[in-house]
Amino acid sequence: MITAKASSLVTAAMRDTLIYDPITKAETPVQQSWVSLEISNGNGDVATLTRWVKHPTITDGVIRVQHGPALTTSAILPYDDFFVGRAGSVTSPRGFHNWLAQFIGWRLPELSARDGRTAPLYMEQVFPLLFVEQKRGWAGIQSQMPYFSAVPDVRKRAIEFLLALEVGGLDLRRQELQANLRGLESQWTTERQRFVDRASGSGITLEGIPKQIKAGWTPDGRAELLSADGAGWIPVLEKLRRMRLELKSASARNVRAVGQISQLIEQQLQAALDKSTRIQEDGAIIRDEILRDQDELTAIEGRLAALEDDLRQYQDVATLERLGSHTTADLQSDCPVCHQTLPGSLLGDQSTHLMSIQDSINYIKQQTELFAAMERDSRRSLEAKREQLAGLRTEASETRALIRRLRSDLVSPNDVPSEEEVAARVLLRQRVEAAERVLEDFEVLQAALVRLASAADALRIELASLPKDRLTEVDRTKLEALRLSFVKQLQEYDFGSFSDERLRLSDDDYLPRRDDFDLQADISASDSIRVIWAYLIGLLEIGRRFETNHPGLLVFDEPRQQSAKDVSFAALLRRASQHARGGQVLLATSERSETLSQMLAGVPVRMHNVAGYLLQPVEE
Structure with missing residues (x-):
């Protein structure tokens, strides 16, 4: 939560040299150092955690x-190491x-990240609501939120x-559900495009999908395959x-000799030449x-x-107008489409009003829709004609x-079987099989x-x-209870920036607001500290009254900031x-003992x- 590098979090007193005698202030080299913490959960389970800062073989x-x-005991306990x-x-x-999540009893949710993947809500992103560190934690609620998971609205989550x-x-x-729907849409596009790519160049086009x-x-009968047929289209079926x-008719008769069909071959050759020309x-x-x-x-x-460029410009102008700018009058003399200078009125009547900025935006949007539809139609027509041309090229080949086969037949001996009849049957059978596969x-x-x-x-x-x-x-009951606790605490803490009548919790991020403004941006530094106290303790209190995931732990490191x-x-x-x-609730403070005792x-x-230095040498 505080830093990605654990070693940089602790001071040199745990890494390099230690001063533990307040009188001599002599420096002693650190050979080993570690942190141990004994914890228990709601089931009564107890565990002791140890992490080394400096060790000859074990890393942090x-x-x-x-x-x-x-x-708290001297018993020898079984242990496991975790990374x-x-x-x-x-x-x-x-x-x-x-x-640790299992020990606490947390089941952290999987969240959608910006790059399309999912990522868990990490503990490091929950603990800013449970632990406020002295140096940077008092800048605001969740001020030490790490954003490494690329999950949007992670503070809210x-x-x-x-x-x-x-x-x-x-x-x-x-x-x-939305991610799954996008996945189905992607599969649909992929499946359709894969079929189109396989059929591309064969003179076949896809309709109705x-x-x-x-x-x-x-x-529903709307989806069909069309095959190029000369300059037109017919269903592949x-x-x-x-x-x-045609194949059945051809297969029913024997292959004839060239001499038997020489006249027919000449007629077929002429028809083929005419077809080639066509x-x-x-x-x-x-x-x-x-x-x-x-x-x-x-x-x-x-x-x-x-x-699109015109629309962006006019939307920018509309934004400036809404913000009170008066520097857009010069646009009134320009046509929003062709940008030519216009007179006050095309009819010469100066009382006629020109299009407003919003009218121009609406007109451009209508034009955009029209041209987008024209673009889709043009692309569809162009793709169909390219397939038609591909079909004609195949037919020409x-x-x-x-x-060539007919000419070869004409110069062959009369008793030789017609090459064209044999090839025509083979080619026809191949076409049938190809169409069946498609x-x-x-x-x-x-x-x-x-x-x-x-x-x-x-x-x-x-x-x-x-x-x-x-x-x-x-949800509303919990949030209202949190708001009441928050407001009540501010009263107890002598919150002084303004009265609390307009304080509320935002439905968007559940953080305190005054009207529509971020509360902490509109108050004094000391009141900002009071807001953090009230909000985090409010979360703790709600966890005592309702079913929540709050572990009942709250840590404040030097909570008396900004001279509260x-x-x-x-x-x-x-x-x-x-x-x-x-x-x-754990509070670490450097307040004088006498003052604390009175409080x-x-x-x-x-x-x-x-008393004295917190870090002391350990004798083994």
Whole structure:
């Protein structure tokens, strides 16, 4: 929570040299140093944790867990070593935070990160609500929040977890459903594109299947494959039916000799030559259309880019206008589309009003929608024509091969079987098999897309069923109790920046607000410290009254910051003692013993006075 480098957290007195005699102040080299902590949980289990700062063989990445009270007894206890400060410390069975979460009884949630992956809510992100360190912790509530997990709103998620707010689970479920829906949309696009890529260049186009998943989608006869047929299109099923009939008819007769069909061969050759000429002409027409469509698409894309730039500029102007700027009058003389200078009125009537900034924005948005639709249509048309041209090229190649075979037949001896009839049957059979494979792939694609659409519909239904109101009644009860505790404490701590009538907790991040402003940005430094006291102790109190994940532990390191008044600090000590029952509040302070004794008169506490230096040598 405080630093990524554990060794830099402790002072040189634990790493290099130690001064432990306040009289001589002699420096003694440190050979070994460590920190041991004895803890217990709500089940009565006790463990002793040890982490070495300096050791000849053990690094600070190891924490030893002795299963029992090693500091308060002299018994020899079994132990396990766990690692910390590296990947797996939360999830691995040998990770210390994994062990500690089980010991506390926490089940830390998985959160959606910005890069699309999931990451747990780390303990380091919860503990700023439980432990305030002296040097940097008093800058604000959760001021030492680490953001290494790339989880958005992690401060909010930590509060939701600690208070066990139901909205946290609902938000997490909503994020999970949305992530799953995005995954299905990605699969849909991938499956469709994979089929299109396989069919690309074969003169086949896909109709009736949207590029993006749609609610309630089913094929319903709308999805079909079309095959290029000259300058037009026919369904692949119809083309396959024709080819099967042709193949059946050809297979029913024997291959004839060249002499038997010489006249037919000449007729077929002439027809093939005519077909080749027609294909070349159709191809030239389609190529010209493709070039025109490409130019049109480029122009539309340029227009869209210009409209988007215009929209950004006008939105910026609208923002300045809303903020009270009067420097936008010069735009009134420009056309929002072509930027030409306009007279006061196109009709010469000076009383006619020009379009306002907002009118211009609405007009540009309409234009953008129009050109976006034109762009989609142009792309679809261009893709279809490219497939049509690919089909014509395949047909032209087959026609040229046919011409070569027919010419070969014409110069062959009369008793030789016709090469064309043999090749035509082989080629026809290959076409039938290829069409059958494409249709089989198409059936597989439709089945996969139906499953994806059905799964997406189920996710959408569950998303729609989630409560529209983010906070449940139980959540609101907890937050209202936290607000009342917070306000009451501020009164006890002599909060002086303003009255508390307008203090509330934000529904967005659950942090204190005054009207719509961050409370801590609008108060004195000493009152900012009081806000941190009140909020964190409020969380502790809510954990005593409601079912939450608060462990009942709160640690304040030097809480009397910014010269907080004696009366405020005394009130903090009383409040902390009063509401720590069943848990533990630890305060470390350098206040004089006499002053503390007066403040703590009649307050149930356990006070440990440290005389001299805190760190002392250990004799073994």
